[in-house]
Amino acid sequence: MARKPASKREKPASPAGVPDDAWSEIESLREEIWRYRRFYYLEDSPEIPDAEYDKLERSLLELLEKYPAAKRPDCPTEVPGVSIDLETFAPVKHSAPMLSLDNAMDADEMADWVKRVEKDLGREIKALTVEPKMDGLSISLTYRKGALVQAATRGDGRTGENVTDNVRTIKAIPKKLGKPLDLDVRGEIYMEIRAFEDFNAKQVMRGEKVYVNPRNLASGSLRQKDPEVTRSRPLAFVAYDAAEAKKNLGVSGQAEMLDALAGLGLPVSDQWKKTGANEIEKSYAAMLEKREKLLYEIDGMVVKVDDFSEREKLGATGHHPRWAIAYKFPPEEAETVVNEIAVQVGRTGALTPVANLEPVRVGGVTVSRATLHNQDEIDRLDVREGDAVIIRRAGDVIPEIVQVIKEKRPKGARKYSLPAKCPVCNSAVDRLEGEVNHYCTSIACPAQAMEAISHFASKNTMDIEGLGPKMVEQLYEAKLVGNIADLYDLKDRRDDVLGLERMAEKSADNLLAAIEESKKRPLGRIIFALGIRLVGRQTGDLLAESFGSIGKLAKAKADELESLYDVGPKVAQSIVDFFSAKSNLDIIKRLKKAGLAFKAEKREGGVLTGFSFCITGKLSRPRTYFQDMVRNNGGTVVSSVTKGLDYLIIGEEAGSKRKKAEKLGVTLLTEDEFLAVVEGGGVLPERGSGR
Numbered sequence: 001m002a003r004k005p006a007s008k009r010e011k012p013a014s015p016a017g018v019p020d021d022a023w024s025e026i027e028s029l030r031e032e033i034w035r036y037r038r039f040y041y042l043e044d045s046p047e048i049p050d051a052e053y054d055k056l057e058r059s060l061l062e063l064l065e066k067y068p069a070a071k072r073p074d075c076p077t078e079v080p081g082v083s084i085d086l087e088t089f090a091p092v093k094h095s096a097p098m099l100s101l102d103n104a105m106d107a108d109e110m111a112d113w114v115k116r117v118e119k120d121l122g123r124e125i126k127a128l129t130v131e132p133k134m135d136g137l138s139i140s141l142t143y144r145k146g147a148l149v150q151a152a153t154r155g156d157g158r159t160g161e162n163v164t165d166n167v168r169t170i171k172a173i174p175k176k177l178g179k180p181l182d183l184d185v186r187g188e189i190y191m192e193i194r195a196f197e198d199f200n201a202k203q204v205m206r207g208e209k210v211y212v213n214p215r216n217l218a219s220g221s222l223r224q225k226d227p228e229v230t231r232s233r234p235l236a237f238v239a240y241d242a243a244e245a246k247k248n249l250g251v252s253g254q255a256e257m258l259d260a261l262a263g264l265g266l267p268v269s270d271q272w273k274k275t276g277a278n279e280i281e282k283s284y285a286a287m288l289e290k291r292e293k294l295l296y297e298i299d300g301m302v303v304k305v306d307d308f309s310e311r312e313k314l315g316a317t318g319h320h321p322r323w324a325i326a327y328k329f330p331p332e333e334a335e336t337v338v339n340e341i342a343v344q345v346g347r348t349g350a351l352t353p354v355a356n357l358e359p360v361r362v363g364g365v366t367v368s369r370a371t372l373h374n375q376d377e378i379d380r381l382d383v384r385e386g387d388a389v390i391i392r393r394a395g396d397v398i399p400e401i402v403q404v405i406k407e408k409r410p411k412g413a414r415k416y417s418l419p420a421k422c423p424v425c426n427s428a429v430d431r432l433e434g435e436v437n438h439y440c441t442s443i444a445c446p447a448q449a450m451e452a453i454s455h456f457a458s459k460n461t462m463d464i465e466g467l468g469p470k471m472v473e474q475l476y477e478a479k480l481v482g483n484i485a486d487l488y489d490l491k492d493r494r495d496d497v498l499g500l501e502r503m504a505e506k507s508a509d510n511l512l513a514a515i516e517e518s519k520k521r522p523l524g525r526i527i528f529a530l531g532i533r534l535v536g537r538q539t540g541d542l543l544a545e546s547f548g549s550i551g552k553l554a555k556a557k558a559d560e561l562e563s564l565y566d567v568g569p570k571v572a573q574s575i576v577d578f579f580s581a582k583s584n585l586d587i588i589k590r591l592k593k594a595g596l597a598f599k600a601e602k603r604e605g606g607v608l609t610g611f612s613f614c615i616t617g618k619l620s621r622p623r624t625y626f627q628d629m630v631r632n633n634g635g636t637v638v639s640s641v642t643k644g645l646d647y648l649i650i651g652e653e654a655g656s657k658r659k660k661a662e663k664l665g666v667t668l669l670t671e672d673e674f675l676a677v678v679e680g681g682g683v684l685p686e687r688g689s690g691r
Helices: 020-041 050-066 107-121 193-206 214-222 227-231 245-249 254-263 277-293 308-314 375-381 446-457 469-477 484-498 505-520 523-529 537-547 550-554 558-562 569-580 582-594 623-632 656-664 671-678
Strands: 091-093 102-104 128-134 137-144 147-153 159-161 183-190 236-242 273-275 298-305 324-328 333-345 350-362 365-371 388-394 398-405 429-431 438-440 612-616 647-650 667-670
Touching (some): 020 050, 107 277, 107 324, 128 254, 137 214, 183 214, 193 214, 245 254, 273 277, 277 298, 333 446, 365 388, 446 469, 550 582, 647 656, 647 671, 667 671
Parallel strands (some): 612 647
Antiparallel strands (some): 137 147, 183 236, 298 324, 333 388, 350 365
């Protein structure tokens, strides 16, 4: 079936009783939160601090509480985690949902939670447990007859990624329990601070990627295609829960369960304790004081109702249990001095000011740099070289300057403005209308070239092993590459590659083989690898699915692009601008000649191969989950109902699309019917059979 771009998407009208402006804000927050979750969970690269993300979720919650008619099953407040990466890992259904936690940001919110719980119980809470909130990633371990048989990430809470082979390489996780039990254990994989700092130091020496924090490194280490990479990383583990512990372990509460898990040989936190509701603040203060001395990062304290019978009465939402809450720590702050304001040039040409600081310990990590984002942020803070400043690792992730101590400002400190010329190539710098960033105007800028090649070769794009930033720099400085297309000419310059510093014959051959292997990458990854501003991995896949070839995409108009799910005006214009540049088209022409797959391959053998699907209504999971299911089983996703559509997947309140489909004779599938087909228990009804 021929691929074609989806037609203009239908933006749902606001529900009854919800003002248009409130509905617009709710929809915007929903999309923004899902996008940040994808960066956090799937790309191990948080775009904003945890504290800022928490504010977005709270804003959405407040609006939904005010306008309950606006609630939808695919709302991020109703779903923990994010849809899984089906390309790298097989899906695993959890025996019981892996939910997230609600947050309390201060003592008042913590007290409110206690009141709600006691109101629902109709009496005082018998007892609570408090545990450190580890800053790692959740994992589910399945033991059968005491042997580890499966490990899965949280995913969207119902379906996770099968990472069994990788988890088996982690020494801290026992492969056999002390007793031959059937048990599903939940816990956290993390990395100790010292191990994280040692790893980053080695990365600097190798000229490879440096990770922002231990959580990102732990996540990236676990979600490797090669288990041997995971084995080489010093990952740690702590268990905090077991499914149906009452039946499987013969325990009646959290405290007994933690003791039982430890007795089976599973590592548990040595910082937990059983307490009462009137002792929460005391426990919180004690844990906050210990934080700096711990070997690992924590970002709060988890408070749980201890008694399992009380938990059963309290129940859970689709997002979090009502019997537990994360009492978050305030971001840690420290005073230091701005030694210099430097400017970095990224792969898109964006100029980013960075404050080089007098090194200072913040949140258990030594901080010597902080991003200043853009000129607007510099002006807002009025930060100058020589200033004493307060640094915060907001959400314990990204260092930022939150305050300038102007009383300590040295005499003669001058206001800072970004340079009018690019610090790398000396070309003019411009600020685009509606943008906060300044950009180098030269596509030949060396900083952009090296960053663009590094991005092209990275794991999430073309995945060219051995072609890290240091190697890119060597190739560039030796004038062997000047852009991404030059990589595919290196096979004819093997002797020149061998002439690079510390380049052995085997290393050179492995690098050239990896470059050759990258030609097999699918179109979606290639589109992402091209470095089109604002186009991420998911958008690349969407564009490949919708247009089918780079040629058709290059000819697309802005309004045609905007019709696609998740493509807004700025992204659409960025794509149009990219393909309007002759230099970019010349590079694409060379890549095509080199043999890259600029046409999307039809997935063969999938149960949905050859069929088109549209999705409408309220569903139990995010719409992107169902879109991924269609694509990964060979089908095509479109955004509108036409006579040529094969199937319409309908949720609750399907509305106008359902009516149109019925009128045109398009076959309707409920969510359960669709899942039965892709999970192997059902058969697609004949096309055009209606219901």
